[in-house]
Amino acid sequence: MCGDGLLHGAEDCDDGNNTPGDGCSPSCRIEPGYACLVPGASCTLVFCGDLATHPTESCDDGNADFD
Secondary structure (H helix, E strand, O other): OOOOOOOOOOOOOOOOOOOOOOOEOOOOOEOOOEEOOOOOOOOEEOOOOOOOOOOOOOOOOOOOOOO
């Protein structure tokens, strides 16, 4: 059941609620621009330059330059 904080079946994420716009959609799909790494936890906004390599990035050197 989407919104229970546990991953089931085809869910990509489950942050424990059904609120849209917080990284995990009401249908338990990861919303663009977010990473949802821990079921039951809030998703985090992903951006180039945050020094963290997220699933949508191949690297992150701490700046937004494409070098």
